[in-house]
Amino acid sequence: MALPRPHRFDVYLAAGGLLGGLLLVGIGLGTRPSSDPMTLFDGPWPVLVPLTVLAGCELLRRTAPRAALLTATVAICADLTTQGSIASILMFTDVVYAAVLYGPLASARRIQWITGLLTVAGTLAPFAVWREPEALLIGVVVGVVAYGPAATGWIVRDHRDAAEAARLRAEQTALLAEMDRTQAVVAERARMARELHDMVANHLSAIAIHSTAALSIDDPATSREALTVVRENSVAGLAEMRRLIRILRDTDGDREPAAVPTLDGLAALVEGARANGLDITLDAERVEVPAPVELAAYRIVQESLTNALKHACPGRVTVTLARRDTILDVRVSSPYGHRDGPRVAGSGSGLVGMRERAALLGGTFEAGPEGALWTVCAALPLSEAEGDRQ
Template sequence: MAVRLPRPHRDDVRIALAGLLGGLLLWAIGLGTRPDDEPIVLWAGSWPVLLPLCVMAGCELLRRVRPRTVLLVGTVALACDTVTQGSLVTVVMFTDLVYASVLYGPPASARRIPWIMGLLSVIGTVVPTAVWRVPEAVLIGVIIGLVTLAPAATGWIVRNHRDAAEAARLRAQQTALLAEMDRSQAVSAERARMARELHDMVANHLSAIAIHSTAALSLDDPDTSKEALGVVRENSVAGLAEMRRLIGILRDSSGDTEPVAAPTLGGLGALVDHARANGLDVHLDCTHTSLPAPVEMAAYRIVQESLTNALKHASPGRVTVALVQREHALDVRVTSPFGGARDSGPRAPGSGAGLVGMSERVALLHGTFEAGPEGPEDLEGGKIWTVRATLPITEGETE
C-alpha cells in the first residue's frame, strides 16, 4: 500500500520557491559565506553548495505538516553546508525551520526546542572560548544563538499569543452558547408563565359560558334561558376584560399599559361568589395572616382552577375550599363530588392544562401537589375529587 505524502501548505510552497530561487541567485553571482581556502571547507567549488540548498528548500515545503522531521533533516543539511563555501539563504531557511518547529510542532517539542537551542548557544560560546582563548571566539556562540535560539524563542512567543487568542475565542463561543441557552430557557419559562396566566384568567369564564349556553339551548323555559344568557353575558364581559388586560401587558404599544395587580387571597371571597353565581355550592374556610406575594398568587390560582374544574366536571354536591396556614407552609385543599351514577360526563371540554399549570406553580415554589379521587365510593358509586397543595413560606418574606 502506497504511503500518501501530506500536501504542503500554499504559503510553504511560496517560501520554498523563494528560498530556492534566492539561493540559486547568490550561487550564480558567486556569493558564498566563506572562501575555498578556509580549513573548514572540505568540499571546494561552487557546485556542492546546491545540495544543502535544495534539501533545505524541500524541508520548507513540509514545515507545517512535519515540523520535527524537517528540523532534523535541516540540521543535517546545515551541517553539510558548513563544510562547503556555504549559502546565506540555506542558513536563513534553517532559522525558519527552527521557528516553524516550535510554532507548529507538538506542545512537548515546542517546550523542549528553545531549551535545546539555548544549550547549544551556551556550548558554542564556552567551548571555543576555552579552547582558543581569544575574545573573538565569543562571536561563534552569538552566531549560533542568532541561528537557533532567536527563531526558537520567537516561535514560542508567537505560539503563546496564538494559543491565548484561541482560548479567548473558545471562551467567547462558550459565553455566547451559555447566553443563548439562558435566553431560550427564559423564553420557554415566559411562555409557560403566559400560558398559565391565560388559562387561569379566561378558562373559568369560558367554562361558565359553555355550560350556561348549553342550558339555554336545551331548556324551553324562557325565564331559565334568560337567566342563563345573563350569566353568559356577565362571563363574556369579564373574560374580555381579562383578555384586554393581558394584551396590555404583552403589547408595549397598547393603550392599556397599566400593570395588572397580582391576585391575592383577599379576592377569594369574590372568586367564590362568582362560582356560586355559576351554580356551584361552594363553602370557603380560609385562615391566614400576611403571606409572600408569590404564595398568595399561587394559592389564588390553584383555588380558581379547582373551582373551574369543579364547574366542568364535578357531580352535584358541595365544593369545599380550605386554606390553613402553618408555621412554614400554606395548605390548600379543594374537594368536590366526582363520578357516580348521576355523572354524565364533563359539562364543558377540558384539555388537562389546568392540572399541569397548578403543578408548575407549586413546583416553582418547591412545594408539593396532588390531585385525584380519594375515599370510598358512596351508594351511587361516586368519590371525592381532591386537590391538595402545600406551599412553603420562606422565612423573612412575609410582610
C-alpha cells in the same frame, strides 16, 4: 500514508529560498571563502545540495515539522563543509521557527531547551579552548540561527494559544447566553400560558355549560338566566383578555404594573363561582404570605373551581387555606362521580399549570379522587419565597 499537500505559503517560501540561493551561487557570494579550513568542498556548486534539501524542508514546515527540522539540521551541518549560502541559513532558521510553532507541544519545549543549551555551549566551549574574545561570537551566531527562531516561535505559539482560548471562551459565553435566553423564553411562555388559562378558562367553562343548558332546556326563564350568566362571563373574560394583551404590548416602563390577584380576592372569586351554580364553602385564614405564594394559591383555587364547574357532581365544594409553620396548605374538594347534565371536556392543562406553580416555589401538588370527593392539595413553602422577596 501520504503526507498532506504543502500549504501554499510554504511553497512560496521554498521556491523563494531556492531561487535566492541559486542567484547567490550565480554571483559567487558565499558565507565563507574557499580558503577557510572548514570548507571541505570547494567551489560554488556543492552549496546546491544542502540548499535544495532545505528548500524541500520548507515544504514540510507545517505538515511534518519534526521531520523537516531533523532533515534541515543535517543539511545545515552539510552546508558548513561548503562555502555556505545565506539562503540556506535563512531557510534553516524558518524551519526551526516552524517546528516550535506547528509541532507538538512536547517537541516545542525540547527544541527550546536544546537550542538554548547549544547556544550556551557554543559560547563557553570555544572561549575555553581558544581564550580569545572573538570566540564568543560563535555562541552569538548559534543563538541567532537556532535559539532566536525557537524563542520567537514559542512566543508566537503562546499568543496564538491564548487567542484560541479566548475565542473558545467567547463562544462558550455566547452559547451559555443563548441557552439562558432560550430558557427564559420558554419559562416566560409557560408563565403566559398559565396566566391565560387561569384567567380565561373559568369564564369560558361557565359560558359553555350555561349555553348548553340554555339550548337543552325548553324554559324561557331558565334560558334567560343562563344567557345572563353567559353574558356576564363573556364580558369578564373579554376584560381579562384585554388586560393580558395590554400587559404584553406595554413597552412603557413608567406605566403602573397591572394588579396581581391576592388572597383578599378569594371572596369575590368564590362569589363568582356561586353565580355560575357552584355551592361553595370558603374556610381561609387571614395570613400574611409572600406575593409569589399568594398568587400561586389564588390561581390554584381559581383553577380548582373551574374544574369543579366543568366536572364536579352536584354537591358542596370546600375551599380551605391554612398556614402550617412555614407551609401554606391549599385544599379544594368537590363531589366526584358520574355527572348528569352538560359538561365541558378538559385538556388537562389546568392540572399541569397548578403542578408547575407549586414546583416553581419548591412545593408539592396532588390531585385525585378520595372516596366520593375529588381533592386538590398543594403545599406551598413560605421560607424560600420570603427570602426571594427580601
